[in-house]
Amino acid sequence: MNHWPSFVRRLAAACLAVPLLAFAQSPAATPQKVLRYAFPAPETGFDFAQVSDLYSNIAISHMFDSLYQYDHLARPFKIKPAVAAAMPEISDDYRTWTVRIRPGTFFADDAAFKGKKRELVAADFVYSIKRFFDPALNSPHYTGWSEERIAGVEGLREAAQKAKKPFDYDRPIEGLRALDRYTLQIRLENPRPRFLYMLTEMPAMAREVIEAYGDRIMEHPVGTGPYRLVQWRRSSLMVFERNPNYREVFYDAEPAADDAEGQEILAKLKGRRLPMIDRVEVSIVEEGQPRWLAFLNNEFDISGVPLEFTNIAVPNGKLAPNLAKRGIRMSRGLASDVTFFFFNMEDPVVGGYTPEKVALRRAISLGTDVEREISLLRRGQAIPAQAGVAPHTYGYDPAFKSENGEYNLAKAKALLDLYGYVDKDGDGWRDLPDGKPLVIKYATTPEQISRQMDELWKKNLDALNIRLEFQIRKWPEQLKNARAGKLMVWQLGSSSTTPDGQDALQNAYGPGAGGSNLGRFKLEKFDELYRKIDHLPDGPERLAAFEEAKKLLVAYMPYKFAVHRLYTDLTQPWVYGYRRPLFWRNTWHLMDILPHPEKN
Incomplete structure (x- = not known):
């Protein structure tokens, strides 16, 4: 105990060394306005x-433009043109969407x-959308x-797959x-009244850039957005600078009349040319302690x-007095x-659709103490x-309740006993119904x-x-393996x-296995519901289909949904x-850095 204070001082110094070293540069090279912060994952x-x-998508969104964007201050949301000259022309049947691009928008050099x-x-x-369908990109x-x-x-995708030739x-x-x-102009086979959401997330890329860099394109982003990548140390540091070719854009927004914070921001920034910040430096700091100490140290x-x-920092949800001061x-x-864990439905132990496999997943879900996770972790x-x-x-639906949100250890054990997951060799651990050891292999990060x-997982199991x-x-390796x-x-x-909850259901849609559907869940009844939700207009019938789809996922439990997180951001x-x-x-590009004291 006598050495504890000096240990804390040494640890703090070691943690702070990471951002201090990462941001070292000569005063002459420091732009006037620099935003510095950290990602908690690479x-x-x-x-x-x-x-x-x-x-990755946060970085991409600042280097590339989509046709449309969300109004930054409007709540719940409002969509407006980005590089489009105006809102799209939409046919009465929502199948033909015509968009005029704003002239004078240029890629970074x-x-x-x-x-x-x-x-x-x-x-x-046209080219960028086709890339989503190229089988070689998966x-x-x-x-x-x-x-x-x-x-x-x-048809283009199927031709490439059948002939085993390039797209x-x-x-x-x-x-x-x-x-x-x-x-x-985009023509759709079916009416798609919510297609506008897709047009807000469709970064445009230049074909000659893709062809120039080939397999290295993940390292060479070239877009029309407000920033360009000027330095990159993988999983360590990304530095972005103002794109000199960025089009003339001025701050504007439409906060609600009763949104005092939004109205204040608009009053101070309206009419300012974007971006207002010259340089953004993003460090990768996976541990919470060095991120926090670096923030406290400016x-x-x-x-x-x-x-x-x-x-x-926020005792009882209130900003600590020392920080407020x-x-x-x-x-x-x-x-x-939403946070969740998925079961690989193709895994021989936890996957499958037979009653005993479903029972194992449901038992693990019922034995997961989410309230303890919320209170302690x-x-x-x-x-x-x-x-x-x-x-x-x-x-x-905040009123929706299901077994997914239930913690019931007795019920979990009863399910396991009923379906033959019992200790057959007397070593104190449950075995599979066929007598082989039952072992859950849980992927995690360091x-x-x-x-x-x-x-907590260990205690639950x-x-x-x-x-x-x-x-x-x-994390990147786990994602690749997933x-x-x-x-x-x-x-x-x-x-x-997007503002539509169907994106979440896509995580269990059969054709997305290996992509958004990491659990590789494939159930035709669910897929039919997904397509029904996709085609229905918003209203009671669509909401009823949402509820039915949720219940199917609870019944088969390919995913255990854990929590919806509260965020607390400090500036x-x-x-x-x-x-x-x-x-x-x-x-x-929508923030400004005001004059401030020299950093320590």
């Missing part, structure tokens, strides 16, 4: 067609353009785009056409409060997300999830919060007398990308305009 790359993780300025045109969107976004039923594009990007199709240099300008520091501001609310910063549809999205979650083995790897179907069980989270007093987005990712 990026996987910068090609939207090939990535699905949140942190790159050697692939051979010294010429490269303007964004309608053909870039895009995690394929399932979602496939369901939109763009006329003719599936034919040059072959014209009815559903994707550049009518002229600036006019994009090395980071924005920080989510790490769970282990919740009671220090420094002028630090707090933003807090219920995120549009999450320090009260979450609410239990009853289903996978996230708050703030259509289809989320950071501290995961280790704490691992301890020990209480059921089920053996547990941990498979520890870095998409390849190599993991038995893994826990992660999912954030909403330094010199950061202005920050507001956590609901469904979108791009925020850097």
Whole structure:
């Protein structure tokens, strides 16, 4: 105990060394306005067609433009043009969507353009959409785009697969056409009244860049967005600078009349040319302690409060007086997300659709003490999830209750006993019905919060007398293995990308197995419901189908949905305009850095 204070000092110094070293640069090279903060998990790359993780997509969203974007201050949400010149022209049957591209939008300079300025045109969107369907890319976004039923594009995919030849990007199709240099037309086989949501998440890429860098395109993002990547140390540091070619855009938004914070932000920033920040430096700091200490030391300008520091930073949900005295501001609310663990439905132990396999998954779900996770690990910063549809999205029902949200150890044990998962060899651990050892292999990552979650998993399964083995790897490697179907069980989270809850159901849609459907769940009755939800207009019938789909997932339990997280974001007093987005990712260009004291 006598050595504890010096240990704390040494640990703090070691933790702070990471951001201090990462951001070292000469004063002359420091831009006037620099935003510094950290991701708690590494990026996987910068090609939207090939990535699905949140942190890669945050980076991508600031380097690339979509046709449409969300109003940053409007709540619940409002969609408006980005590089589109106006809102789309939509046929009465919602099958033909025509969009005019804003002239004078240019890509960031790159050697692939051979010294010429490269303007964004309608053909870039035709090409970019086709990439989702290229079998060689195995895009995690394929399932979602496939369901939109763009006329003719599936034929291109099937031809490539059948002939085992490269995808034919040059072959014209009815559903994707550049009518002229600036006019994009998309024809759909079925009415799609919510297709506009897809047009908010469709980064345009230049074909010559893709062809120039080939397999290295994940390392060479070239877009039309407000920032460009100028430095990258994989899983360590990303540095972005203002894109000199960024089009002329001025801050504007439409907060609600009773939104005092939004109205204040608009009043101060309206009419300012974007981006207002010159440079953004993003470190990867997976452990909560060094992230938190760096924020306190003014090395980071924005920080989510790490769970282990919740009671220090925001006791009883209020900003700590010492932080308030420094002028630090707090933003807090219920995120549009859900955490879950999936069972690999193709795994011989936990997968399958027979009664005994379903019973095993349901028993593990019933034996998962989510309330303990919330109170101990999450320090009260979450609410239990009853289903996978996230708050703030259509289809989320706060009154919906299910077995997914139930903790019942006696019921879990009874299920295991009934279906033959009993101790057959007398060693104290349950065995499979055929007498072989029952071992759950749980994928996890090495950071501290995961280790704490691992301890809770061990306690939960020990209480059921089920053996547990941990498979520890870095997050990007676990994601790669999950998409390849190599993991038995893994826990992660999912954030909403649109205001529609069907995106969450896509995680269990059969054709998406290996992509968004990491659990590789395949049930025709569920797939039929998914397609029904897809085609129905919003209303009571669609909401009833949502509820039926949720109940099917509870019955088969390919996923155990754990919590919807509360977020608590802190900003330094010199950061202005920050507001956590609901469904979108791009925020850097909408903030300003005010004059502030020199950092320690």
